[in-house]
Amino acid sequence: xxxKKEIREIPDFPKKGINFKDITTLxxxxxxxxxxxxxxxxxxxxxxxxKVVGLESRGFIFGGAxxxxxxxxxxxxxxxxxxxxxxxxxxYELEYGIDSVEMHVDALNKEDVVLIHxxxxxxxxxxxxxxxxxxxxxxxxxxxxxxxxxxxxxxxxKDEIKKFNPQILxxx
Amino acid sequence: xxxKKEIREIPDFPKKGINFKDITTLxxxxxxxxxxxxxxxxxxxxxxxxKVVGLESRGFIFGGAxxxxxxxxxxxxxxxxxxxxxxxxxxYELEYGIDSVEMHVDALNKEDVVLIHxxxxxxxxxxxxxxxxxxxxxxxxxxxxxxxxxxxxxxxxKDEIKKFNPQILxxx
Numbered sequence: 001x002x003x004k005k006e007i008r009e010i011p012d013f014p015k016k017g018i019n020f021k022d023i024t025t026l027x028x029x030x031x032x033x034x035x036x037x038x039x040x041x042x043x044x045x046x047x048x049x050x051k052v053v054g055l056e057s058r059g060f061i062f063g064g065a066x067x068x069x070x071x072x073x074x075x076x077x078x079x080x081x082x083x084x085x086x087x088x089x090x091x092y093e094l095e096y097g098i099d100s101v102e103m104h105v106d107a108l109n110k111e112d113v114v115l116i117h118x119x120x121x122x123x124x125x126x127x128x129x130x131x132x133x134x135x136x137x138x139x140x141x142x143x144x145x146x147x148x149x150x151x152x153x154x155x156x157x158k159d160e161i162k163k164f165n166p167q168i169l170x171x172x
Numbered sequence: 173x174x175x176k177k178e179i180r181e182i183p184d185f186p187k188k189g190i191n192f193k194d195i196t197t198l199x200x201x202x203x204x205x206x207x208x209x210x211x212x213x214x215x216x217x218x219x220x221x222x223k224v225v226g227l228e229s230r231g232f233i234f235g236g237a238x239x240x241x242x243x244x245x246x247x248x249x250x251x252x253x254x255x256x257x258x259x260x261x262x263x264y265e266l267e268y269g270i271d272s273v274e275m276h277v278d279a280l281n282k283e284d285v286v287l288i289h290x291x292x293x294x295x296x297x298x299x300x301x302x303x304x305x306x307x308x309x310x311x312x313x314x315x316x317x318x319x320x321x322x323x324x325x326x327x328x329x330k331d332e333i334k335k336f337n338p339q340i341l342x343x344x
Contacts, residue, residue, distance in 0.1 A: 010256040010257055013256040014256070022256050024247070024248060024255065024257075024279065027246040027247065027248070028223060028245040028246065028279055029245055030223075030243055033239060033240070033244075033245050033246055037240045050202070051200060054233065056229060057229035058232075060229060060230075060233045061232045061233075061235065061236035061246055061248065063233065064232065064233035064236035064237040065236040065237050065239065065240035067202075067205060067237065068205070068206060068209045068240065068241060069237075071202055072205075073199060073201055073205050074199040074200065074205055074233055075196070075199065075200050076196060076199070076233065083196065084182040084185040084186070084192045084194050085194060104196055107196065
């Protein structure tokens with residue numbers, strides 16, 4: 001199965017000039033959905049992952065599936081103000097202005113072997129923020145997986161993520 | 173395992189007087205997380221579920237896990253403006269004002285047997301909106317599962333959901 005064919009491209013969403021990668025067509029196809037989950041589980045099943053960290057909100061979908069299949073726990077990294085208890089916060093730059101993501105301060109610990117998952121690696125801004133959250137929690141080891149990589153986008157933060165040799169299933 | 177003990181209660185979040193049910197403490201605990209997934213999968217494994225519908229955004233976590241374990245597809249119901257292609261939209265009332273949720277118009281079809289999942293059943297507003305989206309798509313059968321039910325909240329929409337005999341794991 002060619003996964004790229006299962007991903008729909010939507011021109012000019014969310015704004016003019018962006019060719020949005022819509023994974024909902026992949027998600028609703030049970031064969032494609034489960035092929036993605038199987039591929040990620042197969043890559044990480046022997047690495048003793050204790051927690052899967054999913055990035056809000058599309059990273060929650062495969063993140064939850066992978067956590068269940070790896071018999072791991074799940075930790076959400078959310079946009080500012082969504083988590084109810086004490087959080088660690090990381091700020092990252094957007095095209096205009098800044099944004100931040102948060103994780104509960106008690107979500108990860110020094111014993112954890114963590115797989116950070118998101119559907120899309122674009123500028124690497126949120127993935128790098130999640131990496132810093134995991135570092136501040138003092139986790140033992142961090143791995144990454146992404147469904148798609150927009151390889152035509154380059155940044156120094158993305159270079160840092162690439163040093164972790166992330167699993168990537170579809171490249172643009 | 174007593175699942176209710178794994179759910180943290182946060183007083184006065186997101187506003188004064190609300191005792192927020194924080195499931196992140198359950199999610200990060202691999203035994204508790206997988207007990208919830210196993211319980212839902214066990215209930216629905218013989219009902220030929222073709223697609224799991226998860227409600228943004230906490231419903232994506234268990235929704236993705238359940239879809240994978242049932243070998244089904246996954247369909248997100250999202251807040252307004254998040255989905256990139258043509259959508260069906262349903263409006264529901266909030267305490268002050270209205271809000272709406274959306275689903276891609278091509279997400280479900282007449283052959284589908286659907287499990288709608290969210291972590292929390294409170295007023296039933298979003299679950300009822302999701303039910304209407306599934307009805308408008310003409311699905312064959314609809315089931316519901318929720319991790320928690322706030323039984324002290326009553327509404328006519330919630331009564332409609334209860335007619336479907338939803339699976340509920342933790343009651344308040």
